[in-house]
Amino acid sequence: MAKPISTETQNEAMKVAKATQKPGQAKEQTKLIALGIEKGIAEYKKQQKSKARDRDKSRKQDIKAKARAAESEVNEDVDVESNSKGHLLPWGLLIISWLGFIGYIVIK
Incomplete structure (x- = not known):
């Protein structure tokens, strides 16, 4: 199920369509152009969100x-450190055992 396109995107698309409207162009044609622009904007936003998610994943993996x-x-x-002490x-x-052995022999 496709998400509905926001009114902000629709308004933006209509502004662009009206700005590029040619003399003698019917309103229906302008609306169709605006729909195409809406779809393009929506697709662009999807791509940007996907790229942002990928960047986030990459950044998190780098941190980990x-x-x-x-x-x-x-x-x-x-x-x-533990190896040097061990x-x-x-x-x-x-050394202690040899000193004890030598001490035992000397005392005897």
């Missing part, structure tokens, strides 16, 4: 992609 990228960078930073733990335990 940037958010995901920032989130992954934060996660990578956390992983690097890397020191085994070495620290090894």
